[in-house]
Each structure stands twice: as structure tokens, then as C-alpha cells.
Amino acid sequence: MNSAPPPNEAALAPARTHICVDCRTLLAPGERCDLGPAHRVVSLADAPGRRSMLGEIWGSPEVRKSARRAAQVGAGAGAASSLDWCTGCDGVADGEGFLVMIAFMLIAGVFMLIFYALRALYRAYVAHRDRQLPCGAGARAASTARPKGRDGTIVRERSTEGPLSGLPCAAWSVSLSAKSFLHGPLMLSDAGTLGFDVQLDGGAGVVRIPPGRVRLEAPTVFTRKAGDPVAEAITDPIDPLRAADPDGDLIPYDEAREARVEVGQRVRLHVELDEIPDPDSAAGDYRGPPRMLLVPRGVPAIKAL
Ligand SMILES: [Zn+2]
Numbered sequence: 001m002n003s004a005p006p007p008n009e010a011a012l013a014p015a016r017t018h019i020c021v022d023c024r025t026l027l028a029p030g031e032r033c034d035l036g037p038a039h040r041v042v043s044l045a046d047a048p049g050r051r052s053m054l055g056e057i058w059g060s061p062e063v064r065k066s067a068r069r070a071a072q073v074g075a076g077a078g079a080a081s082s083l084d085w086c087t088g089c090d091g092v093a094d095g096e097g098f099l100v101m102i103a104f105m106l107i108a109g110v111f112m113l114i115f116y117a118l119r120a121l122y123r124a125y126v127a128h129r130d131r132q133l134p135c136g137a138g139a140r141a142a143s144t145a146r147p148k149g150r151d152g153t154i155v156r157e158r159s160t161e162g163p164l165s166g167l168p169c170a171a172w173s174v175s176l177s178a179k180s181f182l183h184g185p186l187m188l189s190d191a192g193t194l195g196f197d198v199q200l201d202g203g204a205g206v207v208r209i210p211p212g213r214v215r216l217e218a219p220t221v222f223t224r225k226a227g228d229p230v231a232e233a234i235t236d237p238i239d240p241l242r243a244a245d246p247d248g249d250l251i252p253y254d255e256a257r258e259a260r261v262e263v264g265q266r267v268r269l270h271v272e273l274d275e276i277p278d279p280d281s282a283a284g285d286y287r288g289p290p291r292m293l294l295v296p297r298g299v300p301a302i303k304a305l
Pocket residue numbers: 020021022023024025033034035036039040
């Protein structure tokens with residue numbers, strides 16, 4: 001009999017304090033990125049890892065310093081009054097001299113207004129040109145670095161909740177992305193499940209996806225903006241120092257997106273499969289060979305069809 005207690009979701013998601021620099025996948029300590037041995041993994045929980053990631057996202061310390069200086073110059077555009085220049089209005093002239101003075105003041109005022117407007121436009125242009133853009137990663141297809149997919153349908157799930165929506169599902173993914181970026185918009189990616197079964201097409205067997213991390217490629221069904229308490233509840237435990245670090249944000253995102261799959265969803269599995277006896281049927285059944293199950297070798301990649 002299989003009497004294993006239901007897994008605790010918190011236990012399934014140990015503090016994922018490491019991140020893949022190349023694809024921004026959130027990882028547990030000691031875990032390698034499943035997209036390839038060349039993918040670099042750093043810790044967000046220690047100073048060297050943070051410095052390394054800051055360099056990847058915002059550039060070298062020198063670049064960050066000059067960008068901050070440029071931003072300060074752009075923000076420092078003065079809002080001087082167009083009448084600041086007028087310091088000679090102590091006396092009032094008479095007749096023709098008075099009219100000449102008024103005309104002079106009007107013409108000079110127009111030129112000063114044009115000057116301040118052009119200066120403000122130039123400073124805005126410089127600030128925009130020199131603004132810091134975070135470097136992110138591009139989204140990867142579920143088939144990236146994976147074997148050819150096998151199609152099937154999710155037939156059983158141990159229901160979990162989407163982290164952003166709180167809605168039940170078999171598996172979820174959350175991606176944090178920035179609108180202004182270099183290289184790619186993705187700043188952080190995470191996905192998980194409490195486990196589900198996929199019935200492969202053509203009677204090719206049942207795949208049992210175990211609890212843990214997955215890769216999920218599916219349409220976005222829920223979004224939250226940066227600053228939303230639910231979205232911040234995801235980022236804060238990963239990088240609690242981000243708000244206090246004046247040197248730059250390690251997770252500079254504008255939008256958090258959630259994707260989900262549930263029972264009945266058609267999926268394509270991109271993962272090597274091993275065949276094992278079904279632990280639910282093998283024990284105590286002496287009438288024949290045990291029913292077999294297929295299980296993924298490594299982190300399963302799932303594409304919603
Ligand atoms: Zn990676």
C-alpha cells in the first residue's frame with residue numbers, strides 16, 4: 001500500500017535563493033540549471049552572487065555609477081521662473097522710454113521661455129538616452145534542449161494553487177518581466193507542481209509527473225503589476241535586500257504573469273521517460289506483472305497544446 005503522506009508545498013519549494021544567469025530560472029541551492037551545463041548559476045543570498053548578478057543586469061559598477069549620475073543630471077532640470085532674469089524693475093520710466101522697456105521685456109521673455117523649453121527637452125533627451133535598461137533573458141520554448149515531445153492529456157492531479165491567482169491547477173509557472181530591457185524581458189522564471197498524471201495518446205502509457213520543479217510553456221492567464229502585494233510576496237523572500245540596495249534591483253520587473261494547466265488539458269511532454277512498476281498497484285498483487293508507469297528523467301518540460 002502506498003500510504004505516503006501528501007507533500008507539503010512549502011517543503012517542495014525550499015528557499016530558491018539561486019538563479020540561472022542565462023535563463024533566469026529560480027533554483028534551489030546546489031541545483032544546476034536543466035537547460036544545459038553552460039548555464040551559470042549564482043546565489044542571491046550572498047554578497048559575491050549579488051554583485052555578479054547586478055553586473056549581469058545593470059552592467060559594471062562604473063557603468064552603473066555613470067548611469068546614476070546621468071539620471072541625476074536629467075532629474076535636476078531646474079524649474080526656474082521665466083521672470084527670474086528680471087532684476088531691473090525698480091523704477092518706472094515715462095512715455096516712449098516706458099514703451100520701449102515693455103517691448104524689450106516682452107521680447108526677452110519670449111526668448112527666455114524658448115531657452116528654458118529647449119533646455120528641458122535636451123535634458124529629457126539625455127536622461128532617456130542614458131537611462132539604465134536591465135538585461136534580461138528571452139523566453140525559452142519547452143522543447144529547448146529536450147527530446148521530441150510526446151502528446152497526452154492530464155488525467156489526474158494533486159491540486160495546487162497558482163501563486164498569483166490562488167486558483168487550483170495541476171502545474172503553474174510565474175514569470176516576471178520588464179517592459180524596457182536589453183537582450184530579453186524575462187527577469188525571473190519559476191514553475192512547479194504537486195504532481196499529476198498524463199495519459200499518453202495511443203495507449204502509450206501513463207506518465208507520472210512527481211512533485212517539484214517543472215518547466216511549463218502555456219498561455220498567460222493571470223497578471224499582476226509590480227508593487228502588487230501578491231507579486232511582492234514572491235520576490236521578497238528571494239531577495240529581501242532588494243529594497244535596501246542602492247546599487248540596483250536584482251529583480252527589476254514591471255509585470256508578473258501566471259500560466260496554469262489542469263486536468264483535461266492537452267499537453268506535450270519534452271523529457272526522457274523511464275518505466276517503473278506502479279507503486280500503487282505492485283504491492284500485494286500476485287496475479288500478474290505489476291502495472292507500469294512512465295516517470296520523467298530530470299525536470300519535465302510541459303507545453304500546453
Ligand atoms: Zn538556465
